[in-house]
Amino acid sequence: MSVLDRLRALRIVPVIVIDDPADAVPLARALVAGGLPCAEVTFRTARAAEALRRMAADVPDLLAGAGTVLTPEQAAAARDAGARFVVAPGLSVAVVEYCLSHDVPVFPGVATPTEIESALRLGLRTVKFFPAEALGGLAYLKAIAAPYGGLEFMPTGGINAENLRGYLAFDRVVACGGSWMAPADWVKRRDFERIRAETERAVAIARGRAPAGVS
Secondary structure, eight states: OOHHHHHHHHOEEEEEOOSOGGGHHHHHHHHHHTTOOEEEEETTSTTHHHHHHHHHHHOTTSEEEEESOOSHHHHHHHHHHTOSOEEOSSOOHHHHHHHHHTTOOEEOEEOSHHHHHHHHHTTOSEEEETTHHHHTHHHHHHHHHTTSTTOEEEEBSSOOTTTHHHHHTSTTBOOEEEOTTSOHHHHHTTOHHHHHHHHHHHHHHHTTSSOTTOO
C-alpha cells in the first residue's frame, strides 16, 4: 500500500512536537495502541530528527513522517532518519524537487489558487491546506478547490475533535493533520495513556462511531 493510500485509510495525521527523543518510542506506541499508526514529527525542535529516527526504527508499524520541513537539507535529514513522507508549511520548490528526486512523497502547504497552480506545475496532486481554520476553514477550502478537479488536500491548522468530521466529509480531503490528540505539553508530561485514549476517540470520530466534542 502506498503512503497516500495509508493516509487515506487512516484519515488523521497526528502532528507531533517533541523535545526529548526519549519520549519518541512511548509516544509512537501510544498512537499505535489508540488505532492511529502514524506521526508527522515536526522539525521545530533541535532533536526532532533523532526522535523521528527512534520512532521509525523501534515502531515499524508506525507510518513516520517529517513536518515543518523548510529546506532540502532538512528533507535529506528527515529521509535519513526514516521519514516515509515529508510535509511543509509552504510551497518550497527546492524541497519539493528534492523529495520528488528521491521518491519521497511530499505534501507542501498551499493557501491560494496561485500556490495551487504552482503545485500542479510541479506535478503534485495532493497538497497540505494550511493554516486551514485561519484561512476560512472548510468553506474556503471548497471554494479554492472547485476549479482544480483531481487535486486532493490534507487540511491542517486548527483541526480538532469538533470540526474534524466536517473536513473529512469533503470528498477532496485525504486526511486531516492535527495535534489535539498528542499536544506537546502531554508529551512533556509523558501522559501517554491520555494520548492513547484521545487518539482512540479521534479515530472513533473520524469513522463516525463517536460524537464530536464528547470526551
